[in-house]
Amino acid sequence: xxxxxxxxxxxxxxxxxxxxxxxxxxxxxxxxxxxxxxxxxxxxxxxxxxxxxxxxxxxxxxxxxxxxxxxxxxxxxxxxxxxxxxxxxxxxxxxxxxxxxxxxxxxxxxxxxxxxxxxxxxxxxxxxxxxxxxxxxxxxxxxxxxxxxxxxxxxxxxxxxxxxxxxxxxxxxxxxxxxxxxxxxxxxxxxxxxxxxxxxxxxxxxxxxxxxxxxxxxxxxxxxxxxxxxxxxxxxxxxxxxxxxxxxxxxxxxxxxxxxxxxxxxxxxxxxxxxxxxxxxxxxxxxxxxxxxxxxxxxxxxxxxxxxxxxxxxxxxxxxxxxxxxxxxxxxxxxxxxxxxxxxxxxxxxxxxxxxxxxxxxxxxxxxxxxxxxxxxxxxxxxxxxxxxxxxxxxxxxxxxxxxxxxxxxxxxxxxxxxxxxxxxxxxxxxxxxxxxxxxxxxxxxxxxxxxxxxxxxxxxxxxxxxxxxxxxxxxxxxxxxxxxxxxxxxxxxxxxxxxxxxxxxxxxxxxxxxxxxxxxx
Amino acid sequence: xxxxxxxxxxxxxxxxxxxxxxxxxxxxxxxxxxxxxxxxxxxxxxxxxxxxxxxxxxxxxxxxxxxxxxxxxxxxxxxxxxxxxxxxxxxxxxxxxxxxxxxxxxxxxxxxxxxxxxxxxxxxxxxxxxxxxxxxxxxxxxxxxxxxxxxxxxxxxxxxxxxxxxxxxxxxxxxxxxxxxxxxxxxxxxxxxxxxxxxxxxxxxxxxxxxxxxxxxxxxxxxxxxxxxxxxxxxxxxxxxxxxxxxxxxxxxxxxxxxxxxxxxxxxxxxxxxxxxxxxxxxxxxxxxxxxxxxxxxxxxxxxxxxxxxxxxxxxxxxxxxxxxxxxxxxxxxxxxxxxxxxxxxxxxxxxxxxxxxxxxxxxxxxxxxxxxxxxxxxxxxxxxxxxxxxxxxxxxxxxxxxxxxxxxxxxxxxxxxxxxxxxxxxxxxxxx
Numbered sequence: 001x002x003x004x005x006x007x008x009x010x011x012x013x014x015x016x017x018x019x020x021x022x023x024x025x026x027x028x029x030x031x032x033x034x035x036x037x038x039x040x041x042x043x044x045x046x047x048x049x050x051x052x053x054x055x056x057x058x059x060x061x062x063x064x065x066x067x068x069x070x071x072x073x074x075x076x077x078x079x080x081x082x083x084x085x086x087x088x089x090x091x092x093x094x095x096x097x098x099x100x101x102x103x104x105x106x107x108x109x110x111x112x113x114x115x116x117x118x119x120x121x122x123x124x125x126x127x128x129x130x131x132x133x134x135x136x137x138x139x140x141x142x143x144x145x146x147x148x149x150x151x152x153x154x155x156x157x158x159x160x161x162x163x164x165x166x167x168x169x170x171x172x173x174x175x176x177x178x179x180x181x182x183x184x185x186x187x188x189x190x191x192x193x194x195x196x197x198x199x200x201x202x203x204x205x206x207x208x209x210x211x212x213x214x215x216x217x218x219x220x221x222x223x224x225x226x227x228x229x230x231x232x233x234x235x236x237x238x239x240x241x242x243x244x245x246x247x248x249x250x251x252x253x254x255x256x257x258x259x260x261x262x263x264x265x266x267x268x269x270x271x272x273x274x275x276x277x278x279x280x281x282x283x284x285x286x287x288x289x290x291x292x293x294x295x296x297x298x299x300x301x302x303x304x305x306x307x308x309x310x311x312x313x314x315x316x317x318x319x320x321x322x323x324x325x326x327x328x329x330x331x332x333x334x335x336x337x338x339x340x341x342x343x344x345x346x347x348x349x350x351x352x353x354x355x356x357x358x359x360x361x362x363x364x365x366x367x368x369x370x371x372x373x374x375x376x377x378x379x380x381x382x383x384x385x386x387x388x389x390x391x392x393x394x395x396x397x398x399x400x401x402x403x404x405x406x407x408x409x410x411x412x413x414x415x416x417x418x419x420x421x422x423x424x425x426x427x428x429x430x431x432x433x434x435x436x437x438x439x440x441x442x443x444x445x446x447x448x449x450x451x452x453x454x455x456x457x458x459x460x461x462x463x464x465x466x467x468x469x470x471x472x473x474x475x476x477x478x479x480x481x482x483x484x485x486x487x488x489x490x491x492x493x494x495x496x497x498x499x500x501x502x503x504x505x506x507x508x509x510x511x512x513x514x515x516x517x518x519x520x521x522x
Numbered sequence: 523x524x525x526x527x528x529x530x531x532x533x534x535x536x537x538x539x540x541x542x543x544x545x546x547x548x549x550x551x552x553x554x555x556x557x558x559x560x561x562x563x564x565x566x567x568x569x570x571x572x573x574x575x576x577x578x579x580x581x582x583x584x585x586x587x588x589x590x591x592x593x594x595x596x597x598x599x600x601x602x603x604x605x606x607x608x609x610x611x612x613x614x615x616x617x618x619x620x621x622x623x624x625x626x627x628x629x630x631x632x633x634x635x636x637x638x639x640x641x642x643x644x645x646x647x648x649x650x651x652x653x654x655x656x657x658x659x660x661x662x663x664x665x666x667x668x669x670x671x672x673x674x675x676x677x678x679x680x681x682x683x684x685x686x687x688x689x690x691x692x693x694x695x696x697x698x699x700x701x702x703x704x705x706x707x708x709x710x711x712x713x714x715x716x717x718x719x720x721x722x723x724x725x726x727x728x729x730x731x732x733x734x735x736x737x738x739x740x741x742x743x744x745x746x747x748x749x750x751x752x753x754x755x756x757x758x759x760x761x762x763x764x765x766x767x768x769x770x771x772x773x774x775x776x777x778x779x780x781x782x783x784x785x786x787x788x789x790x791x792x793x794x795x796x797x798x799x800x801x802x803x804x805x806x807x808x809x810x811x812x813x814x815x816x817x818x819x820x821x822x823x824x825x826x827x828x829x830x831x832x833x834x835x836x837x838x839x840x841x842x843x844x845x846x847x848x849x850x851x852x853x854x855x856x857x858x859x860x861x862x863x864x865x866x867x868x869x870x871x872x873x874x875x876x877x878x879x880x881x882x883x884x885x886x887x888x889x890x891x892x893x894x895x896x897x898x899x900x901x902x903x904x905x906x907x908x909x910x911x912x913x914x915x916x917x918x919x920x921x922x923x924x925x926x927x928x929x930x931x932x933x934x935x936x937x938x939x940x941x942x943x944x945x946x947x948x949x950x951x952x953x954x955x
Contacts, residue, residue, distance in 0.1 A: 032908070060901075099898055099908045100687060100802045104778045132779075190747050198749025232736045239734070337565055345569040347764060351796050359772055368772040371736070440768065441733045442761045446567050450731050485737045490728040491698050 025053065025082050028096055029068040035096065036105040043109035044137065051113045053081045058106045063093035070096075104133075112138040115145040120154055127157035131191070136169035160187050164195055167202075177206040185213035189364060193217040224364025229483055235371040237478025238378035239440070241471060242433035243451040244458035245381060248470040249426030250306075252459050253402050254419065256314055257325045260332040261455060262448025264427040267305060268298035268434020269443045270339060273348045288353045291435060298431040306427020310420045318419075332448070340445040350438040374436050381432055386467055388425070398422050402465075461501055463511030473512055477501075555598040556591075556860055558583055559618035561629025561639070561650075566606025567731070567760065571839075572631050574790060575653060576601060578840045579628050581828040582847045592854055600624055608638045615639040619646040625860035626651065626850050628843055633657060633701045640665065647862050651850065653842035655785060655807075657704035661919045661932030661941035664862075666869060667889045668846035668882075669839060670808050671917035672708050676755070678894040679783045679806035680709060682909050683753045684716065687781060690750040691722045693742050695758055698727040702757035705785070709755060711923035722750065732762045735769040743773060746780040754782040763787050767800050777802030777898070789835035792903045800899045804908075808878075808892040809841035812904045815879040835903070845882045845890060848874040870935060880914055887932035888941075889917030 024045045027038025042050040056062040056072040063071045070081035071089045111129030130138045142162045163180035166172045184192040196214045275294040317324045359368040389395035400408040401418045462469030484493035562572035583597045600622045604611040626649040630636045643664040655670040683689040696702025746752030783804040826832045849872045857868040873883040882890045891914035897905025920930040929946045940950035
């Protein structure tokens with residue numbers, strides 16, 4: 001009875017199976033599972049149309065017509081996916097749907113299909129895909145590709161992929177396996193170590209070799225992770241530095257407790273948004289340079305707002321720190337709500353130009369381009385700021401006014417103007433920080449709030465009135481924070497840094513690098 | 523300067539008279555309108571999410587008035603701004619109930635704001651409709667929860683990852699406050715009950731508005747490269763999501779390697795983001811804008827017409843308000859009055875269509891039945907539904923996976939009328955110590 005049922009079932013299934021064999025494309029019009037299976041079947045079918053069809057699926061250009069025929073959309077027309085012949089699709093096309101399982105299947109399939117591509121970058125990508133998927137079925141293709149490959153970097157990638165696939169299958173000999181372990185040890189990154197760790201059911205000698213290889217990779221990784229931690233710390237430090245640089249002028253040099261400092265940063269970020277919108281409409285070809293354009297504009301916008309604030313509000317409150325604090329706090333709320341009314345409460349999309357997205361692997365550390373750009377930008381901003389203070393007449397007058405106001409006035413310096421310009425400079429620098437922060441944080445009316453406490457922390461820790469102190473303290477706080485974070489968790493790390501800072505200020509109330517001399521007493 | 527003083531007095535009197543005359547007609551009008559309170563932050567951190575809900579309530583009230591109002595009266599919206607300030611929520615709620623005398627309040631987003639207004643609603647016997655997915659472990663006579671309980675969002679999402687993506691290792695990442703902590707506690711217990719080992723669960727909390735994710739994403743990457751399929755279950759809330767996803771993209775973590783399923787990221791949150799690097803990351807909700815039903819299409823068209831912005835997205839809590847408002851209208855019509863006690867009794871069992879082609883029913887535990895959808899992020903900021911429950915799911919307000927809440931049930935029908943009835947001890951009043 002049961003046998004009969006199985007037989008019946010097989011009979012019922014037979015046409016479906018036969019159809020799938022005749023036409024590996026059929027599944028592409030079906031459910032997610034059918035699509036994944038069809039992709040895997042196509043990849044090994046040897047069908048000449050397989051590669052373009054799967055590539056089109058990956059790019060979202062594969063469509064299915066109402067009669068289940070498949071079409072690849074190209075510029076100015078459609079091509080039948082089965083035959084490769086151009087034609088007119090019958091009826092409305094719907095895209096072949098994708099979920100993560102389908103995406104994985106296409107990636108694996110493209111791996112073995114594109115090993116022989118003429119483009120070296122595509123071949124490298126194919127080898128990496130096979131390494132990730134550990135696709136045993138790809139070994140013969142890899143062997144053929146290796147025989148032809150001349151580029152040494154891609155050869156290594158292919159050998160690593162072959163080693164990964166070989167170790168994951170169960171056909172290879174012990175000697176081959178040992179060689180494969182050696183290849184992976186030489187690769188020496190997390191992926192290799194994880195692959196070695198996940199191996200099971202290997203012969204004893206291979207298992208032992210894998211264990212030693214893993215240990216040696218782990219030692220290397222530890223060194224690298226230290227370097228990586230320093231990079232993370234530097235990158236957080238550079239963000240803190242950018243946010244605090246303007247405050248180092250307004251609070252550090254002028255002594256104004258400016259709670260609206262964060263809003264100057266926010267205005268800079270919104271300027272970036274406006275610049276991007278404008279460039280997208282009027283100069284789409286130069287969109288990649290939008291951030292460069294935004295930097296001076298953000299400086300001007302925040303600087304002008306800063307000067308206006310100084311002239312209209314702060315100059316009446318010099319020498320009254322409490323009132324300044326309250327007035328600028330109120331101002332910060334006003335600015336936030338004003339931006340919320342103009343631009344809306346939701347986040348604005350500031351896009352990252354191509355040259356700033358992505359990451360590269362340097363040895364064992366991953367360096368993301370946006371963070372690297374921000375570190376460089378912070379260094380440039382600090383250098384420019386110091387140059388202005390040191391080498392320009394404005395800088396000279398600023399220093400003169402802050403060191404001895406009455407003497408400066410007696411020398412003919414218009415001190416009220418210098419106050420306004422100094423405040424404008426500090427605010428403008430904050431605006432430039434906003435351009436950088438728009439790349440890593442939300443452009444929302446609350447953007448500045450998140451940085452105000454950190455900025456004051458940096459300036460106070462570094463020593464009020466000392467720009468170098470600000471640099472050192474920002475980098476130190478960044479690095480300490482990033483090394484504490486994995487140990488204590490993000491929340492506790494922040495608290496610990498704050499506690500350490502309070503203890504430090506108790507011991508040295510003037511910060512790391514206190515100003516010395518008569519200027520301090522003035 | 524006597525003349526100036528008399529002038530001043532005259533002016534003050536005049537102003538008072540003007541104010542009085544301006545006030546009088548509103549008092550007269552108050553009798554033939556029914557007031558509906560809207561308690562959503564329009565400024566401060568939560569404005570990003572809550573402003574939309576205020577707008578959708580105004581639209582629903584407007585629409586109801588076009589249909590002739592309720593019980594022959596026009597509805598009148600009373601909008602207050604609690605400014606993302608939790609104690610202010612309680613003050614504004616008190617103002618709505620005692621000064622404005624509203625018939626029902628639609629509001630709150632964060633759990634802490636709900637907890638802050640809860641005693642006010644219980645003391646003054648008001649009605650609150652709460653539209654956001656939350657951690658459960660609560661049932662009040664005066665609150666109707668139209669958002670999802672954990673078993674209507676979190677648990678089905680984990681089930682999906684387990685069965686469809688074959689996930690074996692789990693990162694539970696959340697913002698450090700009550701909703702993620704409770705949800706993660708439930709999820710951890712649930713995963714362990716499914717045989718997941720301790721070392722395959724990583725729990726991570728970050729502060730509100732966390733923006734530097736480099737370390738944590740690197741940690742996730744490391745945790746996820748052990749050869750076992752890994753997924754991130756994210757209860758990260760609000761603004762912190764954007765830098766989190768950006769960092770994932772930058773460090774090259776794709777959804778095909780380590781998928782992230784989020785419970786607080788919807789269409790609204792993706793609107794400020796380039797979604798191409800996020801392709802395939804997941805979200806679990808009870809509604810997606812992309813779900814193709816006639817009711818949803820009509821709702822979206824109306825929303826675009828009302829806001830005059832054809833690109834404005836809709837999202838899950840908006841649907842919750844849509845359902846809650848329609849349920850309240852139906853219950854008031856059934857009770858024939860806006861008297862809170864009668865409306866609260868009439869609410870149970872009210873069923874209205876939701877926007878995804880099903881029916882939402884108010885259950886005796888003051889939660890509603892909901893379908894669960896899992897969607898994958900698309901390049902255009904929308905979600906593509908890849909899985910859904912066959913029917914609707916009844917909320918478990920007290921999670922069966924937590925010690926202490928396991929034996930509790932809520933049933934607001936007479937004679938039980940209890941939000942935390944202990945079935946073991948047979949008493950109303952929570953877990954026995």
